[in-house]
Amino acid sequence: xxxxxxxxxxIWRKCAIWVTAGMCVVLILLTFDTVRQxxxxxxxxxxxxxxxxxxFYEYDSERGYQVPRIGEPAPLFGEIVDEAEAEAMVTQxxxxxxxxxxxxxxxxxxxxxxxxxxxxxxxxxxxxxREDLREDLMVAFLQDPQANARxxxxxxxxxxxxxxxPEARSIVAFLKWMSSIDTNGFPRGFTPLKQGETM
Amino acid sequence: xxxxxxxxxxxxxxNPGQLLAMHYFVAAMVLFAAQIVFGVIAALQYLYPxxxxxxxxxxxxRMVHINAMVVWMLMGFIGSIYWLVExxxxxxxxxxxxxxxxxxxxxxxxxxxxxxxxxxxIGPGELRSIWLINEGREYIEAPRWADIGIVVCVLIFFYxxxxxFMKGRWSGISGVLVLDxxxxxxxxxxxxxxxxxxxxxxxxxWWVIHLWVEATWEVLVGCIMAWGLIRTIGxxxxxxxxxxxxxxxxxxxxxxxGLGHHxxxxxxxxxxxxxxxxxxxxxxxxxxxxxxxxxxxxxRHGFKSNNHPALxxxxxxxxxxxxxxxxxxxxxxxxxxxxxxxxxxxxxSHGHLAFFGAYAxxxxxxxxxxIQKARGDVWMSGDLPGNGWRWKxxxxxxxxxxxxxxxxxxxxxxxxxxIERALGGSTWSAYFQAQQTEWFMQGxxxxxxxxxxxxxxxxxxxxxxxxxxxxxxxxxxQLRHLAASA
Numbered sequence: 001x002x003x004x005x006x007x008x009x010x011i012w013r014k015c016a017i018w019v020t021a022g023m024c025v026v027l028i029l030l031t032f033d034t035v036r037q038x039x040x041x042x043x044x045x046x047x048x049x050x051x052x053x054x055x056f057y058e059y060d061s062e063r064g065y066q067v068p069r070i071g072e073p074a075p076l077f078g079e080i081v082d083e084a085e086a087e088a089m090v091t092q093x094x095x096x097x098x099x100x101x102x103x104x105x106x107x108x109x110x111x112x113x114x115x116x117x118x119x120x121x122x123x124x125x126x127x128x129x130r131e132d133l134r135e136d137l138m139v140a141f142l143q144d145p146q147a148n149a150r151x152x153x154x155x156x157x158x159x160x161x162x163x164x165x166p167e168a169r170s171i172v173a174f175l176k177w178m179s180s181i182d183t184n185g186f187p188r189g190f191t192p193l194k195q196g197e198t199m
Numbered sequence: 200x201x202x203x204x205x206x207x208x209x210x211x212x213x214n215p216g217q218l219l220a221m222h223y224f225v226a227a228m229v230l231f232a233a234q235i236v237f238g239v240i241a242a243l244q245y246l247y248p249x250x251x252x253x254x255x256x257x258x259x260x261r262m263v264h265i266n267a268m269v270v271w272m273l274m275g276f277i278g279s280i281y282w283l284v285e286x287x288x289x290x291x292x293x294x295x296x297x298x299x300x301x302x303x304x305x306x307x308x309x310x311x312x313x314x315x316x317x318x319x320x321i322g323p324g325e326l327r328s329i330w331l332i333n334e335g336r337e338y339i340e341a342p343r344w345a346d347i348g349i350v351v352c353v354l355i356f357f358y359x360x361x362x363x364f365m366k367g368r369w370s371g372i373s374g375v376l377v378l379d380x381x382x383x384x385x386x387x388x389x390x391x392x393x394x395x396x397x398x399x400x401x402x403x404x405w406w407v408i409h410l411w412v413e414a415t416w417e418v419l420v421g422c423i424m425a426w427g428l429i430r431t432i433g434x435x436x437x438x439x440x441x442x443x444x445x446x447x448x449x450x451x452x453x454x455x456x457g458l459g460h461h462x463x464x465x466x467x468x469x470x471x472x473x474x475x476x477x478x479x480x481x482x483x484x485x486x487x488x489x490x491x492x493x494x495x496x497x498x499r500h501g502f503k504s505n506n507h508p509a510l511x512x513x514x515x516x517x518x519x520x521x522x523x524x525x526x527x528x529x530x531x532x533x534x535x536x537x538x539x540x541x542x543x544x545x546x547x548s549h550g551h552l553a554f555f556g557a558y559a560x561x562x563x564x565x566x567x568x569x570i571q572k573a574r575g576d577v578w579m580s581g582d583l584p585g586n587g588w589r590w591k592x593x594x595x596x597x598x599x600x601x602x603x604x605x606x607x608x609x610x611x612x613x614x615x616x617x618i619e620r621a622l623g624g625s626t627w628s629a630y631f632q633a634q635q636t637e638w639f640m641q642g643x644x645x646x647x648x649x650x651x652x653x654x655x656x657x658x659x660x661x662x663x664x665x666x667x668x669x670x671x672x673x674x675x676x677q678l679r680h681l682a683a684s685a
Contacts, residue, residue: 012444023455038398091395096324098335104258110542117630152631155248186464191624
């Protein structure tokens with residue numbers, strides 16, 4: 001009868017429809033722009049050939065945090081690869097990361113499980129001691145994580161995942177490429193491997 | 200009086216949709232038990248990492264833990280909708296034979312997927328592994344063949360529901376429900392493709408995870424809740440429907456762009472910091488509205504209901520949804536805070552309370568409604584044998600258990616973000632340093648203890664579900680009578 005307008009069923013039905021439709025339109029428009037900006041080869045997500053170059057971290061005073069930079073040639077496993085080969089390597093690396101279920105212990109870009117450390121900046125982690133030793137150490141570790149375990153006293157060891165040498169190399173390529181992604185300063189205050197001394 | 204109160208008295212036996220729903224509920228509870236068993240193993244592995252090392256590693260255990268949860272909740276939702284569809288549409292289920300076949304195919308597929316998870320576990324770094332073993336993407340690990348199977352099963356389910364409503368009566372609840380199911384099924388497609396680009400991968404992956412859990416699932420339980428309130432306490436349909444529209448407007452109004460709070464750190468542009476921060480901060484608003492709505496309606500009917508366990512679990516849902524999804528989500532949704540908490544035990548603290556509070560609770564509530572009818576529409580209000588101690592203890596232990604795990608994980612999460620991120624410089628050695636601090640380990644210890652409490656609650660819950668109402672001679676309490684005496 002004298003029902004106030006704000007409790008009217010019909011008004012809220014229309015409101016629900018229009019709000020939902022409006023938000024969907026905004027999301028779709030933003031999605032076009034976002035996908036463009038995160039396609040490999042963009043400013044934020046570099047091309048896969050970045051594995052041919054040195055990737056390092058630099059403080060960006062304008063943005064107020066560290067950002068990845070791409071430096072001089074520093075080929076992975078001593079070999080410059082072309083665009084197709086680089087993409088093939090990163091692709092195999094990503095497939096291996098999925099097939100071995102890495103994400104259910106580790107986080108990648110901060111997403112996954114929390115039983116093992118984040119892999120976003122694995123390539124730049126100071127645990128690898130020196131830039132010139134890093135890639136061989138990584139390949140050796142991935143192939144025999146039990147013997148090369150470094151648990152830092154937690155007792156948590158990576159299990160044996162039957163990773164072959166080509167798979168291990170491709171994972172390293174994937175991790176190197178991933179470290180070059182602009183993650184808006186995540187992880188916060190990251191302290192990279194001592195940089196540039198061996199180059 | 201409402202429609203619902205009229206037909207309570209007339210339909211004594213479960214209809215075909217409801218008989219099918221019972222199958223889904225049994226499957227859901229089996230998977231719930233599996234979720235808890237694997238959860239307890241994973242909790243133990245944090246404390247004793249040698250347990251099942253190289254046999255059933257944490258990665259496998261945790262994958263089964265979360266996958267069992269996703270699937271049991273989906274099966275619970277599907278069951279709940281089969282349960283209410285004939286009642287809401289006022290017509291028999293369309294394609295009931297196909298629906299029954301669908302259940303067995305889905306159950307067989309889930310069984311095969313879990314057996315492969317447990318006994319094959321991993322494969323070589325080839326597409327073949329993604330197709331046959333596991334996709335290695337959190338929450339939606341199911342291999343590609345199963346993805347396609349799931350889409351087919353969901354389409355059959357959708358056909359059953361939409362066709363039944365089209366043949367029978369449309370209502371506000373069924374309108375929202377059907378549109379929501381279209382979105383829910385469509386979104387799954389966004390998570391089915393391989394790309395080497397991890398940023399693109401996670402961008403679309405969140406379309407499935409976020410737009411399911413924080414948008415379409417929430418609206419789905421809003422529909423189930425609306426129907427549940429009409430059923431348990433005889434709430435007025437017009438008021439319930441109006442509330443449902445308000446909830447949809449607020450839920451999609453905040454939740455769709457709230458997707459942006461997953462786009463802070465995965466390579467996506469900086470404007471998501473603002474958009475994601477703002478809209479996700481609004482996400483608790485509809486959850487407050489849902490609490491107000493449920494409690495107000497229940498209070499208006501003097502908290503008298505024809506099914507006490509179901510009403511108790513519906514109220515647990517309203518609060519659990521608000522605290523788990525709303526408060527715990529809001530605590531770390533702003534980018535300034537999330538920068539430190541993203542990818543730490545904060546997320547698991549939030550995850551435990553949110554999934555339980557928002558979704559487990561309401562599925563349990565609907566199962567109690569189903570059990571009541573399956574046992575012959577018997578009395579399930581006050582004065583149950585033994586004062587209904589089993590359902591009360593199950594309710595208490597499950598809620599205390601999950602809340603305890605949530606608090607314990609929150610302490611660990613605080614430690615981790617403080618020591619690893621704020622002090623340690625986010626390196627691997629900082630990560631491990633944080634994992635060993637006394638307070639982090641205390642959190643992990645108490646999480647295990649409360650995991651046992653949760654397991655005890657589940658055991659009593661299942662016992663109660665198998666026994667409640669058996670041998671009960673009194674008929675169901677009449678809502679008309681309850682409403683009049685309120």
